[in-house]
Amino acid sequence: MLMAACGGAPPGDDGVSDGTPPPIDPAMVADAVVRPDPIRLSGNISPYTVNGRTYTVLDSAAGYRKKGTASWYGTKFHGRRTSNGEIFDVYAATAAHKTLPIPSYARVTNLDNNRSMVVRVNDRGPFHDNRIIDLSYGAAVKLGFANQGTAPVIVEALSVVGAEDRRFSEDGDYRNLQIGAYSNKASAEKLASGIATVIETPVQLSPVDGPHGRLYRLRAGPFSDAAALAQAQAALRAAGFPEGQPLP
Structure with missing residues (x-):
């Protein structure tokens, strides 16, 4: 399982610090397109334990709405696989969350400047008590907090018409x-x-x-x-x- 770390955060488990990618124009970062992706077991094993703490993945993203601190992660993870096996792109509108089903979609609003965007949750993290979501560097640029590293946000899960939950099916890959x-x-x-x-x-x-x-x-x-x-x-x-x- 990929354990994400935000830009400027302490080194990850391999001792390598995360880094800042080349800058990008916020207008170049497109919102994630909400679509009925199937929710498979991959990336959704529950409960799971990281750094001695156990987390339980939510049965559904429906109704999730929470305020907290967002961070971002960058070059250390670019090109690596996320928790559900996708390839992380530092400029894509993606995010890591500890308990939302993967994949799911959420609107993230920066409470400092009221900028908002839709991201696709396809990874696990951030594993820090004071942070609720880890965004790609590109998403952090669009929301206006890439330079300071963190920001107060509200995370609101979006309903997805037609999505199937296959976590509990014997033939989950049908x-x-x-x-x-x-x-x-x-x-x-x-x-x-x-x-x-x-x-x-x-x-x-x-x-x-x-x-x-x-x-x-x-x-x-x-x-x-x-x-x-x-x-x-x-x-x-x-x-x-x-x-x-x-x-x-």
Whole structure:
């Protein structure tokens, strides 16, 4: 597990101090795009222990809102894997958090200047009692506290329509095919029935309440492997149905 350290913080477990990347224009740091990433076991083992202290990952990010101190981490971790296996980019809008599910999304607001941005939580940390979130250097630049190293912030988790929690599934790495999300239930049911005549894999229609009302999410799966998923997409295309998008 990657243990993050903010810029100017004490050396990490390998004795190497973190460093400041080349400066970047705040306008070049784009907010994270909220999307329904699946929550797998990777990065979410709970409880876990770091430096003799045990942490429990939240069952859900829903309703999380907390004030505290933010820090940032930089060149020491650039190019390394985060807790869920992604590659850390010091200029991307990402963050480390001790207990939010990975991945999840949060709006972070600097209470000193009221600057705000959306980040994607894909790492664990910061393992300091007085800090609640560790941001990438780029995010710290955009929020205006890269030079001083820390800032008082409020962290508010964002709801993600369509996200699946796969931590507690035996086959946590199975993949589904997202056909679409529809506002009209009757149309979604008709499409689901048609697709079910083309592929043998179960077709799932489930209601999801979002910011603009109720949608009916249509998915097919799970598929045992990538080849089975691709074969289903080909069959859907041939029959004139939407082929959908594979979920990560």
